Amino acid sequence: MALASEQEKQSSGPGEPGGAVHTIREIAARARTAQASWAVLPYAQRAAKLKKAGRYLASHIDEITETIHRENGKLRMDALAAELLPAVLALSYYVKRGRKFLASRKLRGGSLLMFNKQGRLVKKPWGVVGIISPWNYPFAIPFSEAVMALLAGNAVILKTASVTPGAGRAIAGIAGAADLPEGLFTHVEIPGLEAGPAFISGGVDKLFFTGSTATGKEIMARAAPCLLPLVLELGGADAAIIRADADLDRAALGILWSGFSNSGQSCGGAQRVLVHRDVYRPFLEKLCVLVRNFRAGEGEDADLGPMTTVKQKEAVEKQIAACLAMGAKIAAQSAAPGPAVPFPPERFIPAMVLTDLGPEMPLMTGEIFGPVVGVCPVQDDDEALRIANSSSYGLTGSVWSKNRQRAREIAGRMNAGAVMINDHLMSHGLAETPWGGFGDSGLGKTHGEAGFAEMCKTTVVVDDVLPGVRRNLWWHPYSEKVFRGIRAAAAFAAASPLSEKLRSIPPLLGIFFRYWTKE
Numbered sequence: 350m351a352l353a354s355e356q357e358k359q360s361s362g363p364g365e366p367g368g369a370v371h372t373i374r375e376i377a378a379r380a381r382t383a384q385a386s387w388a389v390l391p392y393a394q395r396a397a398k399l400k401k402a403g404r405y406l407a408s409h410i411d412e413i414t415e416t417i418h419r420e421n422g423k424l425r426m427d428a429l430a431a432e433l434l435p436a437v438l439a440l441s442y443y444v445k446r447g448r449k450f451l452a453s454r455k456l457r458g459g460s461l462l463m464f465n466k467q468g469r470l471v472k473k474p475w476g477v478v479g480i481i482s483p484w485n486y487p488f489a490i491p492f493s494e495a496v497m498a499l500l501a502g503n504a505v506i507l508k509t510a511s512v513t514p515g516a517g518r519a520i521a522g523i524a525g526a527a528d529l530p531e532g533l534f535t536h537v538e539i540p541g542l543e544a545g546p547a548f549i550s551g552g553v554d555k556l557f558f559t560g561s562t563a564t565g566k567e568i569m570a571r572a573a574p575c576l577l578p579l580v581l582e583l584g585g586a587d588a589a590i591i592r593a594d595a596d597l598d599r600a601a602l603g604i605l606w607s608g609f610s611n612s613g614q615s616c617g618g619a620q621r622v623l624v625h626r627d628v629y630r631p632f633l634e635k636l637c638v639l640v641r642n643f644r645a646g647e648g649e650d651a652d653l654g655p656m657t658t659v660k661q662k663e664a665v666e667k668q669i670a671a672c673l674a675m676g677a678k679i680a681a682q683s684a685a686p687g688p689a690v691p692f693p694p695e696r697f698i699p700a701m702v703l704t705d706l707g708p709e710m711p712l713m714t715g716e717i718f719g720p721v722v723g724v725c726p727v728q729d730d731d732e733a734l735r736i737a738n739s740s741s742y743g744l745t746g747s748v749w750s751k752n753r754q755r756a757r758e759i760a761g762r763m764n765a766g767a768v769m770i771n772d773h774l775m776s777h778g779l780a781e782t783p784w785g786g787f788g789d790s791g792l793g794k795t796h797g798e799a800g801f802a803e804m805c806k807t808t809v810v811v812d813d814v815l816p817g818v819r820r821n822l823w824w825h826p827y828s829e830k831v832f833r834g835i836r837a838a839a840a841f842a843a844a845s846p847l848s849e850k851l852r853s854i855p856p857l858l859g860i861f862f863r864y865w866t867k868e
Contacts, residue, residue: 373550417515478554580803582786588747592759604636618774661718668711700720
């Protein structure tokens with residue numbers, strides 16, 4: 350049984366900052382022992398263990414959905430559609446594709462002059478992988494990362510957010526059902542402020558962090574002295590470009606879901622909606638009608654749930670107030686929840702559409718991380734791209750258009766790690782697509798083959814395939830003949846005129862048989 354859960358009490362507490370470091374160091378030592386035997390197992394055996402985990406997950410979907418709903422506050426529908434379903438799809442995908450992702454790969458030769466050298470890339474696990482996951486998607490994000498890490502041959506230490514420990518315990522239960530080696534997977538519960546320093550100093554070989562940009566930068570600064578490899582999935586202030594030829598009904602529904610699902614607490618949700626002036630009014634009207642009809646609650650027919658924490662609600666309200674003070678206007682907002690809703694009213698904030706936005710307003714410059722969407726008119730595609738790319742973030746974006754070729758052209762010019770056409774946010778649920786952005790949105794990738802590659806170290810093995818070779822052409826002892834031959838090799842390889850290439854052949858052939866000589 351691999352299940353392990355280290356409770357916060359094992360940390361010595363805030364008064365003794367070394368306590369969490371000591372906890373992680375002890376767990377990492379046990380994990381390293383388990384990982385050594387796990388890494389040498391054939392892939393099929395590792396995959397079989399994860400398939401057992403998948404069967405357990407399938408039989409506990411309702412239970413885990415309810416755990417996420419109760420802890421995070423998100424609607425059961427949001428938990429099911431954006432966490433459980435992607436997790437199931439991801440597990441199936443990585444189990445099937447992992448063998449190919451890990452296979453060694455022969456490199457195609459780069460030059461005829463090096464015909465005798467054959468390179469091959471070999472993938473191997475890092476060892477002990479640390480995962481620090483967020484509260485907004487407390488299950489799906491760390492689950493996929495843990496699955497990839499384990500399939501790649503690593504051990505995993507998982508720290509979930511302090512406000513959503515149940516999601517981490519659910520993942521630990523799934524790992525336990527897989528009957529992994531003792532100590533290979535550990536879910537640790539330590540105070541959030543201690544987690545980064547503890548993992549960095551606790552002996553993990555690579556750290557995956559998902560959270561705020563500010564915290565990500567702090568972790569990067571702490572990790573720099575020891576050169577700890579990091580993958581940072583941070584914030585976003587996504588732009589959605591609505592072209593004049595877009596299907597406005599579809600676009601309005603897509604922006605509604607991506608901007609307001611999970612109460613807007615999605616780093617890859619639509620935030621800045623840039624609409625061509627010719628369709629600005631009809632699009633805005635359609636979106637506002639949908640928002641005004643939102644139903645706040647917690648049942649299966651509800652559209653909007655509470656914020657996860659009062660602190661986050663207050664942060665969003667402060668940003669909204671700043672926008673309004675600078676001249677923004679509320680074009681539409683949803684109604685308050687009824688008195689029978691069980692969640693605390695102080696955690697609720699209505700879904701809101703803002704207009705009359707200036708470039709210096711918080712909604713245009715930062716990450717709101719709440720159920721707020723700003724809609725701005727633009728003159729053309731170029732202005733939309735200029736505004737979209739003006740952000741320090743570069744996580745995801747979208748283009749809405751019936752002209753798919755033009756939409757793809759615009760998508761290629763957006764400064765974002767993932768761009769969707771006639772959709773938004775949902776690429777996070779596609780296991781095969783990489784996830785990760787630019788600038789303040791972080792470093793590295795998760796998901797897909799690129800994300801799987803982050804779980805591996807890559808070694809290149811270079812073999813000399815020419816029979817009987819005793820030396821390379823450029824080895825000692827040096828001579829004028831060797832110098833002329835190597836000079837000729839450089840001239841032959843360079844983009845030089847054909848006449849010079851032909852002149853380089855004789856001196857190059859003059860040293861060719863040096864491969865087989867003793868001197």
